[in-house]
Amino acid sequence: MLRAIEKSQFVAFRGIAKVWIIPEGVIREVEVKRPIEPYLLEISHNSEVVQETVSKIHSSITAWDLGQGESEVLTLALGKPQTGVVLDDLQARKCATLFDIPLIGSLGLILMAKRKGLLNLAKPEIERLKAVGLHIDSAMLNRILIRIGEGGKEG
Numbered sequence: 001m002l003r004a005i006e007k008s009q010f011v012a013f014r015g016i017a018k019v020w021i022i023p024e025g026v027i028r029e030v031e032v033k034r035p036i037e038p039y040l041l042e043i044s045h046n047s048e049v050v051q052e053t054v055s056k057i058h059s060s061i062t063a064w065d066l067g068q069g070e071s072e073v074l075t076l077a078l079g080k081p082q083t084g085v086v087l088d089d090l091q092a093r094k095c096a097t098l099f100d101i102p103l104i105g106s107l108g109l110i111l112m113a114k115r116k117g118l119l120n121l122a123k124p125e126i127e128r129l130k131a132v133g134l135h136i137d138s139a140m141l142n143r144i145l146i147r148i149g150e151g152g153k154e155g
Helices: 007-013 024-031 037-043 068-079 090-098 106-115 123-131 138-147
Strands: 019-023 048-052
Touching: 019 024, 019 068, 024 048, 024 068, 037 048, 068 090, 106 123, 123 138
Parallel strands: 019 048
Antiparallel strands: none
């Protein structure tokens, strides 16, 4: 989810999507910790950034009792077929899967940015995600780092 992404990662992500749709609920969640405007400005260099208000959470999403940001992201995706979502919350990811909403997590975005040549190294960005609280299974992370040629040792 956006709140776990640092500004340096937004630089890489700006080349991944043509349009980033960010619900107001996500913006409010991010701004509790830090201003979001610098991040939005950064990704708007190569991508369109659209802020959307969700007036009512879809009833099927409400039943999942997710956070406001996750609920708004999923509600918007239900109304926009073929729109993918960025989610790290396990329950929100399960919900997206149930509704066949394409999804990727912050870790997946970092790996995609590296694959596209938008990042030289993924490991420092992954470490930043971990530093802001994203839990990543150590064994899985080691396998990923080995696969992408960045060793397997955690820093």
